[in-house]
Amino acid sequence: MIAIANEPSFKESVDLMVDRAMAVISLDDGTASAIKSCNSLLQVKFPVKIRGKIEVFTGWRATHSTHRLPSKGGIRYAPYADQDEVEALAALMTYKCALVDVPFGGSKGALLINPSHYERDELEMITRRFAHELIRKGFLSPSTNVPAPDMGTGQREMAWIADTYKHLHPEDINYIACVTGKPLHHGGIHGRVEATGRGVQYAVREFFRHPEDIKSANMEGSLHGKTCVIQGLGNVGYHASKFLSEDDGVIITAVIERDGALINNEGINIESLNQHIIEHGSIKNYPGATLEENGVAVLEKECDMLIPAALESQITLENADRINAKLIVEAANGPITYGADEILNKKGTIIIPDAYANAGGVTVSYFEWIRNISHIRMGRMQKRHDETHGSQIAAMLEELTGNTISENLKKSVAHGADELELVRSGLDDTMRTAYQQIRETLMSNENINDLRTASYVTSITKIARSYLDIGVY
């Protein structure tokens, strides 16, 4: 966890934001505390022999809610993880899933480790051992608790986890659904790797479909030509900034990374910068921009849109006042502390909150889980049928009108969607629908003045309903 002087912890910060929303809807204390409390928390310490010596690793898995099952959320590998952070992130997963109508509870895991200090085979041993602990203690299975990638983990770790589960439970026909974010040839789904970044893009696009919202952020016009500062070029930040710049004409004027920031007001080419980072392991000496050693200070650079896509607690009581963005899109989880959030709200900065902005990852995880438990690739049954049907419609139109339809048009009418197209369509629809629900909440209650409170009210109302409908057992 990143501890900040005079500020609540990450978990307290999330709870304060939730309290603010609960107060608006006058939720009764019992339901409020049932929703807010973390259902169960596992801490494990396990030894692994590394280079002839025993090392003891510490890991956590928090299950914040089980009103829907399985509980869902990533596992991060980080040298600064702790229980408070894992609980905060698990809580965020509960609100996130409810917001985008993904029928899962919220969970999160972490392993205290610096992955760059270990070889591939060592990481495999550690991951399998961690997975073993989670499985044995009831914190990992396709029906109850399903991890996914997060910071420091990816497809490779998910494949090791799935394989570990399979060996322990060969009788479980749904074993492959015990984790999402897997490689394609191990039960993964097209579009999962870039899903969170793609979701950020869809969230921003949806915001820019509402002229009043654009105006509320003191902007006008379309997304094209808007300036953007991005913090973090990991999986989420890389994809979000790549898609926004390449598809929507957003100008990336600065990229903030661990080793400084790069600035170019004409725009930074994300793909070429990414290649530079892969080759040199650093943003330094990148020819297309100027280096600023004090990266964090660049969060204060004037821009239309600031996208923190790295760690939590980046915008704090200390720098909130100096933030010069009109719109902040929280691609990371918890990048703005509670106190900073209050300052930014007063300043009139519009914030698209994390629980919504980065929900693309878990949304596509949901599609992957469905694919896994149905044991069939999305679109496999319909694709050819849709193509035949489309061709017949085109032929019928030609016959009825006596005109010929161009080959291009015929092709698009007679096109059956493949898995990637279906995933994108499902994700786009999810992000649009959720934003519209948040907006409705915002407009229907005069005590709600910001998108974060509106998001929490939207998701808490859904969760409370499920507690009230079923009762407490």
Ligand code: GLU
């Ligand atoms: N780690 C991602 C998140 O924070 C994805 C979680 C998932 O797919 O379960 O939303």
